Amino acid sequence: xxxxxxxxxxxxxxxxxxxxxxxxxxxxxxxxxxxxxxxxxxxxxxxxxxxxxxxxxxxxxxxxxxxxxxxxxxxxxxxxxxxxxxxxxxxxxxxxxxxxxxxxxxxxxxxxxxxxxxxxxxxxxxxxxxxxxxxxxxxxxxxxxxxxxxxxxxxxxxxxxxxxxxxxxxxxxxxxxxxxxxxxxxxxxxxxxxxxxxxxxxxxxxxxxxxxxxxxxxxxxxxxxxxxxxxxxxxxxxxxxxxxxxxxxxxxxxxxxxxxxxxxxxxxxxxxxxxxxxxxxxxxxxxxxxxxxxxxxxxxxxxxxxxxxxxxxxxxxxxxxxxxxxxxxxxxxxxxxxxxxxxxxxxxxxxxxxxxxx
Numbered sequence: 001x002x003x004x005x006x007x008x009x010x011x012x013x014x015x016x017x018x019x020x021x022x023x024x025x026x027x028x029x030x031x032x033x034x035x036x037x038x039x040x041x042x043x044x045x046x047x048x049x050x051x052x053x054x055x056x057x058x059x060x061x062x063x064x065x066x067x068x069x070x071x072x073x074x075x076x077x078x079x080x081x082x083x084x085x086x087x088x089x090x091x092x093x094x095x096x097x098x099x100x101x102x103x104x105x106x107x108x109x110x111x112x113x114x115x116x117x118x119x120x121x122x123x124x125x126x127x128x129x130x131x132x133x134x135x136x137x138x139x140x141x142x143x144x145x146x147x148x149x150x151x152x153x154x155x156x157x158x159x160x161x162x163x164x165x166x167x168x169x170x171x172x173x174x175x176x177x178x179x180x181x182x183x184x185x186x187x188x189x190x191x192x193x194x195x196x197x198x199x200x201x202x203x204x205x206x207x208x209x210x211x212x213x214x215x216x217x218x219x220x221x222x223x224x225x226x227x228x229x230x231x232x233x234x235x236x237x238x239x240x241x242x243x244x245x246x247x248x249x250x251x252x253x254x255x256x257x258x259x260x261x262x263x264x265x266x267x268x269x270x271x272x273x274x275x276x277x278x279x280x281x282x283x284x285x286x287x288x289x290x291x292x293x294x295x296x297x298x299x300x301x302x303x304x305x306x307x308x309x310x311x312x313x314x315x316x317x318x319x320x321x322x323x324x325x326x327x328x329x330x331x332x333x334x335x336x337x338x339x340x341x342x343x344x345x346x347x348x349x350x351x352x353x354x355x356x357x358x
Contacts, residue, residue, distance in 0.1 A: 050220050051129065055108045057228035058133040059101045061235065065144050066097040069241055077147045078156035085158035096143065100136050107132060127177030134173040138166030141235040148240045162238065179281055210269040210350050212341040216309070216322040219263035226256035262310045265320050267328060267341045271354045274330060274347075276320065276339055286337075294331045296351035298344045301327045306338075 066073065070093065077096040080089030091099070108129065115125050142163055146156045230253040237245030261284075266277040273290040277283060306312040306319040317336030319327065328344040330337050330351065341347070 049217055050224055051108075051112075051125070053221065053224040053228070054129060054133060055104075057224070057231075058137060059104055061137050061228075061232055062101040062104060062140050063097050064232075065140050065235065065239055065241070066093055068236075069144055069148060069239065072149050073144070073147050074150055074153050076153045077143060078153040079143055081156075081158050081160075085160065087154055087156045090153040096140075100140055104133070104136055124178070127174045130177040131170045131174035135166060135170035137231065137235055138169055138238075139163070141239040142166060144239040144241070207271055208350055210343070210347050211267070212343055212347065213264065213266045214322050214341050215264045216262075219259045219309075219322070223256045223259035223263055226252040226259065230256055262320075262322070265322055265339055265341065267339055267347065269347045269350050269354075273354065274351060276337075278320075288330060288332045288337075290351070290354040292332045293351055293354075294334075296328065296330045296348040298326050298348050299329045299338065300325060301338060301340070 066077070073093060076090040076092055078087035078089070079091050079096060080087070082088045111125055111128055142159045145162065146159045147153060150156055230249045233242070233245040233248035233252070236242045237249075242248070261279045264278070264280050266282045268275045268277070271290065273293060274288045275285055276287075277285040301316070301319060301321070302324040303309050303321050306314045306316055306321050309321050312319045312321055317329075317338065319337075320339040322340050325340060326342075326344045327338040327340045328347045
């Protein structure tokens, strides 16, 4: 009887231990899933729309540039030059307009398929599509410029300098794409926190990081549309299709840059304080040290309350409004600053704990 009772006690102890282990594992997993940075579900959809807009815009420009200048181009276009700068290859106008677009469509399809299957290219989608898109549009513009107002493709002038500019632009676009991909895939370490607590108990010697990123897809679409118009104007000017492209480039480029800067906000909380980065690259950045932050809280705000979308100044202080709802609000140097991010309660708790420890 005693052996049987000891066996049952041992079994109960093991069952209890297994239950505790499973519960601890689930808590850790939930903590990690929740604390890796609050990313809104719409972010993936916004990225897909941005890729679709870029892919469509590049294809339209590749076909449109030769067609718009059709009356000033020969029946065949010089598309290749030898070492002596003499044209040695040509294509019919219809082929020069359509083949680059077909090649672009095949590339976009291949990248989309590989990315969806997780074939190790997720971190290079932006670099690939940006660099190849800029390179193809630039090359098409240079070819149109070289053949413009020529009666025969053999008379096409060499545009070596412009090709060098196109290559430099494609390399720059690739670097920008790499930075965008790295920002998009960045994650933060889990924050040990119990939901609902106004402040966190951070063990001595441990460091906690909270990260959240929110994107407004409408801002991205407006920025993409403005950017495509500005790029089209720039390449039309490079191709010689318009005399002065700047009245078309300047306003749309300004709109594109402005909307891009406020299409995404990235907030990061550490023991040092709060950092808020703007735009897909997280620049420019505003910083507050933990010692300057008097308090942190969560407050529900709407665009109507703060005067609209974007970077707003109102009676409530400064608000970065990308979506209505919970905002992280800090009071520093007697002024309020709010940013609309997910998981704001966790950020406020970590800031309050960091402030107490400084």
